[in-house]
Amino acid sequence: MCIMQFEQGRSRFTNLADKKTMVDDESIVYVCDHVLSGDREIHVIVHHGDDNWQFTCGQHDHFVNGASIRPIHFEHVVSRNFYIVEVVQNIKRGWLAERTVGRWQLSAHDD
DSSP states (O other): OEEEEEETTEEEEEESSOGGGOBOTTSEEEEEHHHHTTSSOOOEEEEOTTSOEEEEOSOSOTTSTTOOEEEEEHHHHHHHOTTHHHHHTTOOTTEEEEEETTEEEEEEOOO
8 A cells, every 4th residue: 555645745655564665755766867868668676675776667778878877866756757656665675576568577686
């Protein structure tokens, strides 16, 4: 269950079932340049064992032509990709979600 509360113009996303999967809107997460620029949609979300989050397009051309992974606040990711809120609440530490043919598949992730 995901609750969105608005506090002074900011949103807070909380997973009531498992507090370990909570992502605060001011948390730093890592996003590939393709997603950040809006050129590609998010296709892979990783919740690392150390509680870091990564949002990428799922392609393997990062670090080509200067494209890389950048740290930004979670709220900036959500403001452009609101659909990920429901997905994020279901990803525990050490797991990832991958979108294929419009569906999100969860699987364990080796850090």
